[in-house]
Amino acid sequence: MTQPATATRSLVVEREMPHPPEKIWRALTQGPLIEEWLMKNDLQPVAGHRFNFRATPMAQWNGVTDCEVLIVEPNQRLSYTWNASGEEAANGLKSVVTWTLTPTKDGTHVRMEQSGFRVEDETFYQGASYGWQRMVGGLERVAAGLN
């Protein structure tokens, strides 16, 4: 049997915002502004630029996301990779986040697509024993939340 191509799914969040695309573009591409609504970061809107998003580390997550800017079309489209980092990188999430801004009569249609969620990629589940133990370790909490 041949191995089927890895299937992936995308997540899309869209919203109409009563602001011009230029203003939203600033909020999407200027580090200090991004930090106010998303996360600490060192993003620069330059294709090929590598950067990180940093959140508060949690029990199951180091809080760091590895990114690389893919597409920069000012006021229209911004795309970057969004990957698990460090020891979680090998078996963690590998995705691409794409922002698309479309002017409307009263503002801007903002569309965020995060693509690359693997549903049938077995390597995702077959990682190092470390990964197994982490997943199993989370069971206790899942079970605790059942009641």
Place this chain on the structure above:
Amino acid sequence: MQATSDTLFKTLADPTRRAIFQRLACDGEQTVRVLTDQAGVSQPAVSKHLGILKLAGLVRDRREGRQTHYSALPQGLAPLIDWMSLYGAMWQDRFDRLETLLNRMDQ
């Protein structure tokens, strides 16, 4: 998917079953006898728990002579790890925060 999650939740809600699965996932393949030695319950009880874990897709068995070896199938946990719904909730929240920021920003 819903039925699978329900089965998983019910299967893992039992602490003895959870302990058996955890042991198989962390230590690798084990025989029923070895598992029984550590479980603190009778061998028929361990076998019953293993049967339920197998039905839930969390373990598989392998006969070798008179022994049955069990190992964990961690991919059986996949329904519990829903990255998409985690991120979906996060982005909705971040969109709210983006709008709040935009309302504060100058043109």
